[in-house]
Amino acid sequence: EVQLVESGGGLVQPGGSLRLSCAASGFRFSDYAMGWVRQAPGKGLEWVSGMSSIGAGGATIHADSVKGRFTISRDNAKTTLYLQMNSLEPEDTAVYYCAKSKYATILYNRGDVNVFDSRGQGTQVTVSS
Numbered sequence: 001e002v003q004l005v006e007s008g009g010g011l012v013q014p015g016g017s018l019r020l021s022c023a024a025s026g027f028r029f030s031d032y033a034m035g036w037v038r039q040a041p042g043k044g045l046e047w048v049s050g051m052s053s054i055g056a057g058g059a060t061i062h063a064d065s066v067k068g069r070f071t072i073s074r075d076n077a078k079t080t081l082y083l084q085m086n087s088l089e090p091e092d093t094a095v096y097y098c099a100k101s102k103y104a105t106i107l108y109n110r111g112d113v114n115v116f117d118s119r120g121q122g123t124q125v126t127v128s129s
Contacts, residue, residue, distance in 0.1 A: 002026045002118040004098045009123030016088050020123060022081040022098030029079040030054065033101035036072065036083045037113050038094035039122075045113050048096070049083060050106035061110050065091070088127045095122040 035050035099116035
C-alpha cells in the first residue's frame with residue numbers, strides 16, 4: 001500500500017521560507033517520478049512541482065507561479081521527497097500534497113495533476129503577516 005506522509009507546513013510571514021518533507025513507503029520510491037500539488041481555499045488542485053526518477057534523468061519542473069522560488073528534490077536512500085519554498089507569498093497559502101506519479105518521468109503531460117495516482121493527507125501552509 002502506497003503511503004505518503006507530509007510534514008513541515010505552518011504559518012510563515014510573506015518573504016519567509018519553509019521546507020516540506022514527504023516520507024514515502026509501500027512502493028519502490030526510486031522508480032517513480034514524484035511531485036507536489038496544492039489546493040487553495042475554494043480552488044481546485046494545482047500542480048506545483050515535479051521530479052523524474054533519477055534513472056529517468058531526474059528532471060525537475062515547476063509551475064510558472066513558483067519558478068525561481070521553489071525547489072523540489074528527493075533522497076532515494078531515505079525515500080523522502082522535499083519542497084524548499086522561498087520568498088513565500090500570500091498566494092502560496094494552500095494545503096500541499098505529496099504525490100506519486102504513474103510514470104518514471106515527470107515529462108509526460110507536464111503540469112497535469114492526473115499523472116499522479118496517489119497523494120498524502122496534506123500539510124497546511126499559510127503565508128500571512
